[in-house]
Amino acid sequence: MTAAKGLSTRSLAGTTVFALRLIWAADRRRFTAILVHQLFSAATLSLMMLVTKEVLGGLGGDARDLWPKLIPLLMAVMVLTSINGAFRGLAQSWQRVLAVKTDRHILSLVLRSTIKTELLTFEDPAFYDRLQRAVFASRVQPITLVSSAVAIIQASFSLIAVGATFAAMTWILLPLCLLAPIPLFRAAKQERDARYGLNGKLAENRRVRDYLERLLTGRDEAKEIRAFGIGPVLFDRWNSRYDEEIADTTVLYRRHARRKIAARLTGDLITVAIIGGVWLYAGSGGIDVPTAIAALLGLFLLNTRVQAITFLFNALGDVLLYLADLRLFAASSSAEPVEPARRAYGSLSARDLGFRYPGASEPTLHGVDIDLPAGEIVALVGTNGSGKTTLAKVLAGLYPPSTGSLSIDGEPVRDPGVLRDRTAVLFQDFVKYRLTVTDNIEFGRPGAEDPARRLAEAARSAAADTIAERLDHGYDTVLGAEFSGGTDLSLGQWQRLALARAFYRDSPFVILDEPTASLDAQAEAELFDKLRDLFKGRTVLFVSHRMSNVRGADRIYTLDRGRIVESGDHESLLAADGIYAKLFRLQAAGYEDRDTGVGVRDPAIPG
Numbered sequence: 001m002t003a004a005k006g007l008s009t010r011s012l013a014g015t016t017v018f019a020l021r022l023i024w025a026a027d028r029r030r031f032t033a034i035l036v037h038q039l040f041s042a043a044t045l046s047l048m049m050l051v052t053k054e055v056l057g058g059l060g061g062d063a064r065d066l067w068p069k070l071i072p073l074l075m076a077v078m079v080l081t082s083i084n085g086a087f088r089g090l091a092q093s094w095q096r097v098l099a100v101k102t103d104r105h106i107l108s109l110v111l112r113s114t115i116k117t118e119l120l121t122f123e124d125p126a127f128y129d130r131l132q133r134a135v136f137a138s139r140v141q142p143i144t145l146v147s148s149a150v151a152i153i154q155a156s157f158s159l160i161a162v163g164a165t166f167a168a169m170t171w172i173l174l175p176l177c178l179l180a181p182i183p184l185f186r187a188a189k190q191e192r193d194a195r196y197g198l199n200g201k202l203a204e205n206r207r208v209r210d211y212l213e214r215l216l217t218g219r220d221e222a223k224e225i226r227a228f229g230i231g232p233v234l235f236d237r238w239n240s241r242y243d244e245e246i247a248d249t250t251v252l253y254r255r256h257a258r259r260k261i262a263a264r265l266t267g268d269l270i271t272v273a274i275i276g277g278v279w280l281y282a283g284s285g286g287i288d289v290p291t292a293i294a295a296l297l298g299l300f301l302l303n304t305r306v307q308a309i310t311f312l313f314n315a316l317g318d319v320l321l322y323l324a325d326l327r328l329f330a331a332s333s334s335a336e337p338v339e340p341a342r343r344a345y346g347s348l349s350a351r352d353l354g355f356r357y358p359g360a361s362e363p364t365l366h367g368v369d370i371d372l373p374a375g376e377i378v379a380l381v382g383t384n385g386s387g388k389t390t391l392a393k394v395l396a397g398l399y400p401p402s403t404g405s406l407s408i409d410g411e412p413v414r415d416p417g418v419l420r421d422r423t424a425v426l427f428q429d430f431v432k433y434r435l436t437v438t439d440n441i442e443f444g445r446p447g448a449e450d451p452a453r454r455l456a457e458a459a460r461s462a463a464a465d466t467i468a469e470r471l472d473h474g475y476d477t478v479l480g481a482e483f484s485g486g487t488d489l490s491l492g493q494w495q496r497l498a499l500a501r502a503f504y505r506d507s508p509f510v511i512l513d514e515p516t517a518s519l520d521a522q523a524e525a526e527l528f529d530k531l532r533d534l535f536k537g538r539t540v541l542f543v544s545h546r547m548s549n550v551r552g553a554d555r556i557y558t559l560d561r562g563r564i565v566e567s568g569d570h571e572s573l574l575a576a577d578g579i580y581a582k583l584f585r586l587q588a589a590g591y592e593d594r595d596t597g598v599g600v601r602d603p604a605i606p607g
């Protein structure tokens with residue numbers, strides 16, 4: 001989905017309602033109080049026009065005739081002005097709090113929608129544009145949204161009040177008054193649409209810039225950027241991306257400045273015509289002079305209100321365009337996650353499975369047939385880029401297959417949520433949560449029962465308990481040197497925590513994608529020696545480039561360019577003398593002592 005060029009009147013109305021509902025949902029009490037305050041302001045304005053008319057009408061006459069009419073009006077103006085003044089300060093503070101609450105409300109809408117978004121959607125650049133616009137809407141727009149919505153309501157109320165009073169004095173001129181702002185409104189809408197179009201066009205540019213900013217300021221990246229001296233190169237790229245944005249923005253605003261000047265002059269010409277109309281109308285005796293003067297005062301009041309509304313609508317219009325994205329974004333990812341029925345895990349099979357990344361010209365997986373019988377340890381091997389991680393993600397229910405089918409005990413899997421619930425995945429590029437040790441492990445299954453027991457068992461199984469014990473605050477230690485009291489771990493220690501997370505999940509199906517890449521030789525050997533015991537009764541699929549770890553698996557699948565080309569156990573695959581045998585021999589040769597010609601046994605290879 002691409003960004004709309006602008007908003008149609010219908011969706012503008014829909015989005016305005018959406019915006020008002022957002023504010024209403026954020027804090028209805030304060031919103032109502034602000035509206036009531038605005039009504040008071042509008043009524044005051046209308047009364048002041050009437051006072052002007054009475055005063056002018058009474059000029060030159062007997063002041064004693066004027067008093068009885070004027071006094072109640074003045075009293076009413078005084079009372080309303082006083083109430084208004086008293087509440088103005090209060091209304092401003094309501095508005096501030098309302099803005100913060102609306103901010104939270106909108107951002108939570110974005111975050112909740114993002115949580116529900118499927119993983120595959122993250123591979124789609126259009127999704128990022130949409131997400132970025134929605135986040136932008138939530139980050140910078142709520143304050144503008146609340147203040148301009150309130151100001152528009154205020155300006156509209158006073159416009160109606162002044163307009164009604166004006167019409168009561170000389171209704172003939174009212175339609176003309178309403179014509180005056182049209183050129184300004186049109187110019188404002190054109191500018192808004194163009195600005196929105198530009199933002200859509202620049203979304204990718206900004207994403208690249210954001211990424212470069214993250215690289216230049218990130219803690220994890222800091223070491224490599226300094227070691228290679230890439231900082232200036234990245235900075236130049238960031239700078240030229242900014243130059244592009246500045247050039248496009250300059251062109252847009254130059255064009256619209258000209259349009260706005262023309263619109264302003266046209267509107268002013270109409271106002272001059274109205275003044276002429278009032279003069280002629282009064283000259284012909286259509287209205288008396290005091291009414292004409294009060295009407296002209298009303299005209300100026302109307303004009304300033306209309307200009308304020310045009311300006312505010314312009315500001316709100318931007319917000320509305322972003323909110324339209326937010327609406328789309330929230331709607332596009334609003335499917336509630338299915339709570340799958342929990343039952344024991346049987347055998348998982350894939351038949352004729354294919355998968356293509358969004359936007360990729362070729363599928364990454366083709367015609368994959370694979371069986372993962374309950375309780376077996378299955379290994380997946382293959383060269384870099386052959387599709388192992390992709391297949392693991394499909395089997396974990398993270399990517400939907402593009403073709404073919406998945407089944408558990410012969411029953412087709414229709415809801416990937418079922419797979420996700422029954423699978424624990426340890427990714428090759430697992431996440432290092434800069435939170436506590438406990439969080440890092442308990443995130444394996446948030447809300448699980450008996451967390452203390454599960455935590456202790458999972459940490460022990462992954463040999464992460466010794467890591468926690470050595471930290472100052474044990475399991476409560478924050479793992480982020482950038483946070484006060486925080487510390488960091490070695491990559492291998494992080495990997496053990498990630499493994500503990502997989503144990504904590506306690507799922508019948510476990511996927512380990514290069515689970516020992518960062519472990520030392522001893523830790524790796526221990527894990528693979530104990531793999532069967534540790535995951536007893538579970539089905540394990542593991543991906544490894546270390547052939548010595550693979551040989552003990554119950555069955556081994558070899559992937560080559562997205563296809564399964566071999567399967568069997570270690571002995572049968574060696575005998576077949578295919579890709580597996582070649583990879584195995586290559587690695588075994590690496591362990592030979594070339595000087596003596598004596599083979600050094602890999603410590604992880606049993607027997």
Ligand SMILES: Nc1ncnc2c1ncn2[C@@H]1O[C@H](COP(=O)(O)OP(=O)(O)OP(=O)(O)O)[C@@H](O)[C@H]1O
Pocket residue numbers: 123357358360364382383384385386387388389390391
């Ligand atoms: N998000 C993506 N969009 C498009 N293509 C992708 C994406 N991620 C991976 N690929 C492509 O899919 C192919 C398989 O990648 P995958 O990560 O599954 O390989 P792998 O066998 O796990 O590799 P390795 O051994 O290096 O981890 C690669 O050619 C890669 O370029």
